[in-house]
Amino acid sequence: xxxxKASRKGARDDFKNSSKSKARGGTRRAxxxxxxxxxxxxxxxxxxxxLALARACPAQLTITVCxxxxxxxxxxxxxxxxxxxxxxxxxxxxxxxxxxxxxxxxGMAQPMRDMVITxxxxxxxxxxxxxNFDGEVEPGEAFAHMVPAHDLLAAxxxxxxxxxxxxxRVAVRRFEADADGGxxxxxxxxxxxxxxxxxxxxxxxxxxxxxxxxxxxxxxxQVGIVATIGHERDHMGRAIEHFLPSGPFALLPxxxxxxxxxxxxxVWTERRATASTLLARDPGEVLEEVERRFGLELGAIxxxxxxxxxxxxxxxxxxxxxxxxxxxxxxxxxxxPIAGQGLNLGLKNVAALAECIVDATRLGMDPxxxxxxxxxxxxxxxxxxxxxxxxxxxxxxxxxDIEPVRMLRDFGLGLVERLPPLKxxxxxxxxxxxxxxxxxxxxxxx
Numbered sequence: 001x002x003x004x005k006a007s008r009k010g011a012r013d014d015f016k017n018s019s020k021s022k023a024r025g026g027t028r029r030a031x032x033x034x035x036x037x038x039x040x041x042x043x044x045x046x047x048x049x050x051l052a053l054a055r056a057c058p059a060q061l062t063i064t065v066c067x068x069x070x071x072x073x074x075x076x077x078x079x080x081x082x083x084x085x086x087x088x089x090x091x092x093x094x095x096x097x098x099x100x101x102x103x104x105x106x107g108m109a110q111p112m113r114d115m116v117i118t119x120x121x122x123x124x125x126x127x128x129x130x131x132n133f134d135g136e137v138e139p140g141e142a143f144a145h146m147v148p149a150h151d152l153l154a155a156x157x158x159x160x161x162x163x164x165x166x167x168x169r170v171a172v173r174r175f176e177a178d179a180d181g182g183x184x185x186x187x188x189x190x191x192x193x194x195x196x197x198x199x200x201x202x203x204x205x206x207x208x209x210x211x212x213x214x215x216x217x218x219x220x221x222q223v224g225i226v227a228t229i230g231h232e233r234d235h236m237g238r239a240i241e242h243f244l245p246s247g248p249f250a251l252l253p254x255x256x257x258x259x260x261x262x263x264x265x266x267v268w269t270e271r272r273a274t275a276s277t278l279l280a281r282d283p284g285e286v287l288e289e290v291e292r293r294f295g296l297e298l299g300a301i302x303x304x305x306x307x308x309x310x311x312x313x314x315x316x317x318x319x320x321x322x323x324x325x326x327x328x329x330x331x332x333x334x335x336x337p338i339a340g341q342g343l344n345l346g347l348k349n350v351a352a353l354a355e356c357i358v359d360a361t362r363l364g365m366d367p368x369x370x371x372x373x374x375x376x377x378x379x380x381x382x383x384x385x386x387x388x389x390x391x392x393x394x395x396x397x398x399x400x401d402i403e404p405v406r407m408l409r410d411f412g413l414g415l416v417e418r419l420p421p422l423k424x425x426x427x428x429x430x431x432x433x434x435x436x437x438x439x440x441x442x443x444x445x446x
Contacts, residue, residue: 034062035367037357038184038192040172040207041200042067044086044149045329045346047156049198051099052354054163056446060361064166064194066186067201071157072169083228083305084149085265087112087239087252087340090137091432092347093145094443104155110255111135111142113237119398119410122244122292130413133427135237142237143431144340146252146265172197175207177324182368196368198326198353203315205331211322217315217334220395222247223275224337225268227307229290230258232299242293245401246271248338249293258304267337268293268307269399275309312336314392320380321373326353333384336391338398344432345387351438352379358446379438 037053039046042065054063088096088109096102102109117131137143160167174185175197184192199207208215235253242249247269254263268290270278278289287303294301315334320327329346356376357367365372397409416422428434432441439446 034060035195035361036062036064036193037196037198037367038172038194039063039065039198039200040067040184041065041202041329041331042070042157042167043200043202043329044152044156044343045350046198046200047153047160048095048099048101048347049200049328049350049354050165051101051156051160051163052350052440052446053357054160054165055099056354056358057361058164061357061367062166063164064168064192065160066168066170066172066184068169068171068187070167070169083226083265083308085146085228085252085254086149086152086343087144088147088152089144089341089344089430089432090141091437091441092344095347095351095440098440098443098445099159101152101155101159104159105147105151108151108255109145109147110253111237112144112146112239112253113142115239115241117241117243117413119243119406119413121401122246127242127295130410131417131423133423135239137428137431137433143427144239146254148254172201172207174210175325177322177368179323179369182324194324194368195366196324196326196357198328199331200328201331203313203330203334205327207325208317208327208331211325213322213327214318215315216318217313220312220314220336221272222269222312222395222399223272223309224312225266225270225275225279225307225309227266227268227290228254228258228304229264229266229294230260230302230304231262231264231294232260232301233297234262235264235298243398244293245399246274247395247399250340251294252340259302260300262298263304264298266290266294267340269312269336269338269395272311279307279309314388316385316388320349320377320384323370324368324373326373326376328353332380333388335388336395338391338395339387339430341387341391341430345384348383348432348438348441349380351440352376354440354446355438 039050050063050065053061113135115133116129118127120127135142171187172184173187176183182194184194199205237253240251250267252265254265257263313334317327317332320332328349335342353376356372360367360372
């Protein structure tokens, strides 16, 4: 850290001396050539980083996003069976607001007005509420909004194009780098010289593996099941998390619509063997199983999308950077969805890395040099490990039916319920609005 601060101080001194020389009529030097940043992966994290950099330093940085799955033009119409939706925390919403994206998705974003946590058996006729969270971190500002993944991508893609980001439907086959620069070998045969390569290519990142960055992780004996559910009664913006012995069952509010007038997203954690049997049943039996977990509070329900299952795992990269390579999103970490923090952690990566790159670029420094990437790693490492440990611990604590453990955790939930300052602390942490949050996550422009 000391070396990084010293190098930035030297860059500032050089900038000041250059300015004084110009004021005395010194020779004006030509503007340096733009630095080239390549981002491998066009998910939400990769596109958000591309947009942030292109908006902050349009003259100093050239941004390229490579992904063979990119659509040729704007994102096509949403698939009827696409149930993916994200709980965007307040800090993420502020970042999208500062990037001009939020107004484009606000109409599809459902604020969470409050959150209720229960702990019960599946057969219990009544599910007592152990913990209730007010949904505002500031007056009038919800701690999270539910946003369909398609709508967010549909806003980011054209915004990136308008900002001058070069979007290419190619894969990054290989990346070679040394202290002086890097070369990306693309699937179309081109060799692209770059200052920095950002791996946003998912949990099985080829770039991370090729760089020799280790991965600490394991698979859970669970799968996550997602779907959009229609229901008769208004959810009133309430999110509910039922802790069941097989894992959490979350009901997350969506904007009105669907066959019954109202909709919610479910994120259902189930044991692998049970999930395989369940998904093989006919739609009527599947709906009955959903109803057993969903409850009757919102009236009749209907499946708006098929149930889709995906394996659950835990993983953290041993390093978040290598020579001229930085990891963001799932390439850096994968956590249990129990607290809905996966994408929000990725957005924190984006905000921190963008801040490091932009600050270095404006000082005339090389944004791909080791000191800059070490600053990024230090900014994100502890927070990521802490959140990963919390989600893993919560899943292990609540995904069992051992009576003494149930009594202990219910006592803990009740204790938090009776301590409003502690509840406010948890909500603020979940919203991402900590004192050390990067500027973008505080709603400030870079």
